[in-house]
Each structure stands twice: as C-alpha cells, then as structure tokens.
Amino acid sequence: MSRTKRFTSEMELIEWLKKNASSRSRGLLLGIGDDAALLKPQADRNWVITADLTVEHIHFCHALHPADAVGHRALARSLSDVAAMGGIPRYAMVSLVLTRRTERAWIESFHKGMRRLADRFGVSIVGGDTAFGSTEVMVDLTVLGEVQRGKALLRSGARPGDQILVAGELGVSALGLHLLRSGRRTAEEADRMAVKSHLFPEPQCVLGQYLAERRLASSAIDVSDGLSTDLYRLATASRAGAFVWEDSIPLPSRRHQPGVRRAFLLSLALNGGEDYKLLFTVPASKVRLVPARFQGLSIYRIGEIRDSRAGIKLMLHGKLHALNPEGYDHLRRQGRKQAGDSQRLPFKSEV
Ligand SMILES: [Mg+2]
Numbered sequence: 213m214s215r216t217k218r219f220t221s222e223m224e225l226i227e228w229l230k231k232n233a234s235s236r237s238r239g240l241l242l243g244i245g246d247d248a249a250l251l252k253p254q255a256d257r258n259w260v261i262t263a264d265l266t267v268e269h270i271h272f273c274h275a276l277h278p279a280d281a282v283g284h285r286a287l288a289r290s291l292s293d294v295a296a297m298g299g300i301p302r303y304a305m306v307s308l309v310l311t312r313r314t315e316r317a318w319i320e321s322f323h324k325g326m327r328r329l330a331d332r333f334g335v336s337i338v339g340g341d342t343a344f345g346s347t348e349v350m351v352d353l354t355v356l357g358e359v360q361r362g363k364a365l366l367r368s369g370a371r372p373g374d375q376i377l378v379a380g381e382l383g384v385s386a387l388g389l390h391l392l393r394s395g396r397r398t399a400e401e402a403d404r405m406a407v408k409s410h411l412f413p414e415p416q417c418v419l420g421q422y423l424a425e426r427r428l429a430s431s432a433i434d435v436s437d438g439l440s441t442d443l444y445r446l447a448t449a450s451r452a453g454a455f456v457w458e459d460s461i462p463l464p465s466r467r468h469q470p471g472v473r474r475a476f477l478l479s480l481a482l483n484g485g486e487d488y489k490l491l492f493t494v495p496a497s498k499v500r501l502v503p504a505r506f507q508g509l510s511i512y513r514i515g516e517i518r519d520s521r522a523g524i525k526l527m528l529h530g531k532l533h534a535l536n537p538e539g540y541d542h543l544r545r546q547g548r549k550q551a552g553d554s555q556r557l558p559f560k561s562e563v
Contacts, residue, residue, distance in 0.1 A: 218316050222342055225319070229340075232323060237336045239302065249338035251303060257358040260299035264289045266351040276392045279318045280325030281411035282351070285486075287326045289436065290355035291333060291415035292488040296434040298365035298424025299357035301333055301417060306340040309350040325412075333417060363424045365432035365492070367449035374430050374493040376454060376515040379419055379506060381462040382439055383477055384409040386484025402465045413488045419506050420490060428502055432492035438483040438539025442491055444524055445537075450493075453522035456515035456535060482526075483538045493517055 219225040230244045241250035253259065266272065266286040277285070287304060294301040306326065310319070330337055335355070388410030391403055416434070423429040433446045439461065447454045463477040489509075494502055502511060526535040 218314070219319065222344070225342055228320075229323070232327065233337055237302065237334055240336050240338060243336060243338045244340075249303070249305075251338070251356070254358055256361050258361050258364065260294050260297045260357040260359050260364065261354065262290050262293040262297075262357075263352065263354045264293070266353065268348040268350065276389070277411065278325075279321035280328075282349075283322040283325030283327075284329050284412050286351045286353050287329050287335075287355070288413045288415050288488060290353045291329070291335070291417055292413070292434040292436065294355055294357040295415050295417040295420035295488075296365065296432050296490060297357070297359055298363060298420045298429075298432065299359035299417075300421060301335045301355050301357040303336050303338045303356040304330060305354040305356075306337055307352040308340065308342045309346045309348075309352075310342065310344050311346055311349060312344060314344075314349060333415070359424065363427065365420065365424050365429050367431055367433050367446045368451075369429075369431040370446060370450035370452050370454075370493040370517045371430060371495070372452060372517050372519050374495050374517040375499050375513050376443070376456065376491070376493055376517060377499075377502065377511055377513050378435070378439075378462065378489055378491050379416055379511050380487070380489045380509040381464055381481075382435060382487050382489060383480030383482075383484045384464045385413060385486040385488075386410075386438075386480040387464045387472075387477065389484075389486075390480070406464055410486065413486065415488055416490045416507075416509075422506070423490075423492060423502075426501070428494055428498055429492040430495055432490055435487045435489045435491050436485055438481075438485040439491065440482040440535055441485070441537040441539030443535070446491065446493070447517070447520075447524050450517070451520050453518040453520050454515055454524045454535075455518055455522065455532070456524075456526050458526055458528040460512060460514045462510070462512045462514075482535070485539050 219228065233244050239252045239254060241252055243249055264286065272282050272285065291301050384406050388406035391407055392410065420432065423432065431446055431450055433442050435442045443454055443456065458478065461478065461481050463481050504511060524535045525532040
C-alpha cells in the first residue's frame with residue numbers, strides 16, 4: 213500500500229509512472245523519460261492513430277466506476293478504434309488532468325487497470341503528460357497502431373448486397389450501466405456479465421486483424437455509440453443504405469431477467485453504446501468464409517447494405533421503419549449516455 217495519500221509533486225508521479233511503465237516492445241527505441249519517445253516503424257505497415265477523451269461525469273463517475281475500470285475503459289475505447297481499422301495496437305500516450313483531491317490510490321488503481329489491458333494487447337505506454345487543479349478528472353488517450361499497407365478496414369467500403377455482421381451481443385454494456393445505476397443487480401451470471409461488459413469491455417483487435425488480413429470485410433466500424441448511430445456512420449461513409457432485421461439483432465440474455473422487456477433491450481442495443489463490438493460488412497460471396505464464432509463470441513448476420521435511395525431501415529413486425537441515429541451525441545443531448553433512461557423505441561413507423 214502507498215505510503216502517502218497523494219503524490220506530493222508531479223515529478224514524484226512521473227517517477228512512479230516511469231517505474232511502472234510497461235516493458236519495451238518491438239519498435240520502441242526509447243520510452244518514458246526523455247523529451248519524447250522514439251519509435252521505429254515496421255516495413256510495409258501504415259500507422260493507425262486515434263485519440264479519445266475520457267471525462268469525469270461524462271464518461272464515468274466515481275460512484276459507479278472503480279478506478280481500474282476507468283483506466284481499462286479509457287484505453288479500451290482507443291484499442292477498439294484500432295481494431296475497427298484492422299490494425300494492431302502498439303503504443304499509447306496517456307495524459308491525465310487530476311483534481312487536487314485525487315488520491316494516490318486512485319491513480320495507482322487507474323494505472324493498474326490500464327496497464328493490465330495494455331499488457332494483454334502488447335501495447336507499450338510510452339509517454340503522456342499530467343496536470344493538477346481541475347475540478348474533474350480527464351484522461352486523454354492516444355493510441356498508435358500498425359496495419360498492413362493497403363489492408364486497413366474503412367467505413368467507406370460497403371457496397372449494395374454486402375451483408376452486415378456484428379461480433380457479439382449489443383446493448384450489454386448499457387444494460388450493465390442500467391443495473392449499476394438502479395442498484396438492482398442480482399448474483400445471476402447474466403447480470404454479472406453485463407456489469408463486467410460495461411466496466412471492462414473487451415476490444416476486438418484480433419478479429420479486426422483477421423478480417424483485414426484475409427480481406428473479408430468491405431467496411432468496418434466499432435459500435436461505440438449504439439447500432440443506430442454507428443450503422444448510420446458506416447452507411448453514410450459508404451454512400452449506401454442499409455436494412456437491418458430487428459429479430460436478428462443479438463440482444464443481452466433475458467433468461468435471468470424476466471422483468472426486463474424485450475423492447476427495452478432492443479432500445480439499449482440500438483442506442484446504448486459502449487459495446488465496442490465490431491460491426492462490419494462482407495460481400496455476399498465471402499460470407500461463408502467468416503467463422504460463426506470467433507474467440508468465444510458468436511458472429512451474427514443482422515442485415516444487408518442497400519442502395520442509398522433505400523435509406524437506413526429496420527424491419528420490425530413485418531414493416532420497414534426508418535432507423536434514425538439516436539445513439540449518444542455529445543452536442544445533441546447531454547446525458548443520453550445514461551442508458552436506460554429512455555425505453556422509447558427510437559424509430560417512427562413510415563406507414
Ligand atoms: Mg470508433
């Protein structure tokens with residue numbers, strides 16, 4: 213256990229971070245400690261780089277999210293973006309804005325959660341910055357990865373006729389948050405899994421690499437803001453439309469939650485977000501080459517890319533409904549991240 217409750221100086225914190233930095237990985241010439249890190253790019257690879265902000269009261273709150281989960285989730289978001297590009301994550305830069313109340317134990321636990329995930333994915337934390345004095349904790353994460361030249365998965369490659377697939381269930385993280393907030397957690401396995409999915413999401417980097425290397429996917433995105441929003445982003449980038457069959461969308465298990473309505477779970481899958489599952493399209497001729505299961509997760513076929521004139525639609529009870537992007541949007545609706553607030557179905561009947 214730590215001797216002091218707080219780090220007494222920034223230098224002490226940096227020394228601690230340096231001592232607890234991850235081991236050197238291939239291509240890392242110089243990590244934390246100099247003015248900047250030195251990296252050696254691999255031949256025949258392109259860099260993939262992504263940045264994510266994690267802000268207290270927006271992305272987490274101390275009452276619900278333990279420090280190690282905050283560290284894990286901050287890094288998982290960026291790893292998931294690299295996964296959606298078909299890349300291999302290599303390096304991370306972590307900058308922290310801390311409050312004067314932030315305790316040393318919180319920082320250590322935050323770092324432990326982040327480090328555990330980084331180590332598992334072979335990611336070296338190679339630098340960052342710290343500042344004190346804010347009223348809220350903020351984490352700024354930059355992850356650098358590599359992808360084989362010419363094989364990156366883009367959002368823009370989907371073509372009419374391509375099948376839409378998703379790896380794993382959607383809405384599980386939002387259900388976990390709902391359970392955490394309502395305090396209605398039971399000891400049931402399904403509840404525990406939902407809460408775990410929310411606190412410690414698993415980025416699908418290996419699947420992304422698999423799809424990219426074999427050129428199976430024509431486009432990909434990670435579901436970070438809900439299926440309705442991320443499918444909209446993918447279809448728009450591809451200048452295409454999309455049809456999704458509601459009864460094909462994989463929802464959280466309801467076996468142990470008899471009180472939870474299916475419509476509620478569907479709204480979580482469509483608009484909840486933070487699932488970090490890969491949503492990708494595969495030309496019809498290649499669908500049989502995609503495994504039914506990958507690293508223990510089922511891969512589901514949920515729809516089909518259509519011409520842009522067809523729009524983005526959800527087939528529900530035999531009728532097509534416009535599927536609008538109703539997932540989390542920082543500017544449009546503060547607090548929608550508090551999934552479970554809305555049980556309203558996010559689409560209007562066309563008829
Ligand atoms: Mg993303």
